[in-house]
Amino acid sequence: MKQKILLSYGSGGKYTQKFINNFILKNFSNEILNQLLDSAVIKLENKKIAFTTDAYTVKPIFFPNGDIGKLSICGTINDLLCVGAIAKFISLSLIIEEGLEFETVDKILCSIKKISEEENIKIVTGDTKVVEKGSCDKIFIITAGIGIIENNIELSYEKIEPEDVVIITGNIAEHGLAVLLSRGSYGFEYEIKSDCASLKSLIEPIILDNKISQYLKFLRDPTRGGLSAVLNEIVNKRKDIGIEIEESLLPIDEKVKNVCELLGFEPLQIANEGKIIIITKKNIAEKVLSILTKHPLGKNAKIIGKITNENKSKVVLKTTYGIKRIVDMPTAEELPRIC
């Protein structure tokens, strides 16, 4: 019989220690975590840090090209990149439903271990709670991350100006669609791979090069709510500018496009987990693009539009038919729920 997680694993007693030894330390051993103190003590090389958190409740917990574990670490790395920081330390909180199989937990933790090692990240502190059956959906993972801002890069809504260029690092709408299709509730089987990935090696050369980074304005990973949500957030924050993007320039895989059409989804609203929107001054846009497209994760990167002086506080899409239409902040009804 497969071994299962018991409530007692979260009780703070013997079984909790067993869980920490057999699952956590086995996978994530490092000199900071191994102290098993209430908090991790960290010496920083630099005084400017970035700090982020995300709660992962994705359903299903495994999907093509990823799982909730990989997602949680990649999401944290990418959130830190968006303020110009390189992820160094991550905290890992697990909320596990009683009865979840050991095998499942192990698979998820191995996936966290793999990506953390690849990206040179230390899991330095954590917490595990086990809740009664029905009190959580299999497993929730909540990460917080600390990253170091190596140079004096400052990215913000305020820096964005008309004529700035909007770049997306690759094909859109893949993660959300992958998750939705892997639920198998659409009456057909079709595999779309999630784009779930750490973008560290893609974005690092851009944020660490001062000649480029001084002209970077804003980075954001278009997760929940997709491109629509991020672009609308910008014009909501900065009502003195508009954004114009061109449909013909949007990188999207043909299969993804077809499935979106079939299911009536708007690709602009579908979540991505391995893409970043980059807004730069025009002078370095081509340079940034040439760096991105040399990297496997950026090979489909495209300039998709620009910041405008007109259509203030609006996101405008120039369709392939040449018609311009407003892209609104997605409402919940339009958004397929993925987490």
Add this chain to the structure above:
Amino acid sequence: MKQKILLSYGSGGKYTQKFINNFILKNFSNEILNQLLDSAVIKLENKKIAFTTDAYTVKPIFFPNGDIGKLSICGTINDLLCVGAIAKFISLSLIIEEGLEFETVDKILCSIKKISEEENIKIVTGDTKVVEKGSCDKIFIITAGIGIIENNIELSYEKIEPEDVVIITGNIAEHGLAVLLSRGSYGFEYEIKSDCASLKSLIEPIILDNKISQYLKFLRDPTRGGLSAVLNEIVNKRKDIGIEIEESLLPIDEKVKNVCELLGFEPLQIANEGKIIIITKKNIAEKVLSILTKHPLGKNAKIIGKITNENKSKVVLKTTYGIKRIVDMPTAEELPRIC
């Protein structure tokens, strides 16, 4: 009709923005959080920081003298104190069950706001997910905290030596019992108040005073698994020493003691949320005690035992009858489940 949390509040679209504005920014506005970037950017005064996380799944979410919100912030503050750090920045992740009343969320966030303001802590980043009914028990709160280690205090299992003194900052077993009784499932009504509190103002004078802090060895808040778990963790990590504590010295409220006896609970195993175990060199133990007992949160602080050369890797309790017995790491069966 009372307004309720909808799934759409976690969708990443319009309603998510509404939630952020009406709940998060309304309560926690500060110059870092208000940027609403993917990560908070923080400038630190000092290079040594502490980093911690905890997932709060307590049931019920409101209990005498606290709620899940107050608990999450106090727990984070206290975890940071345990490595000698003063909490400065907290991240706040919420996982909310669809249908939870606005009023409830508001009450919890107000309680977070209150304690954060009192303790001079900034909520600088966060995430909110709304999950389907039955996929979470009302609300889970997951915090991560960053604290600054102001002087060069170093606390660790390794520093503990025989003859060191074990202090507890006050009455034990109150939080766990308060939570259990507030479920109302024991067939009688009796209110015990949780000790849920931030211990910053109590512990700060001890960790910031170099004359004292150089002799501090180890701090730990005895939450899940209570005093038993913490003391056993120490002797499990440090098999070359033992710990002896005296039952007659253990501070415990008479009512709490009686209810524990009535319900068959071992007070040493019950969770605390406003107490810290302090292990110090003998020379400063009385000095530490005199500082603690002057503070309302430390008025019942007591020296309860010492580190021994004998009974290696064991925790020994000298009972009021003069008999010595081993206090084991609690097993799940013995531990009343509170979170």
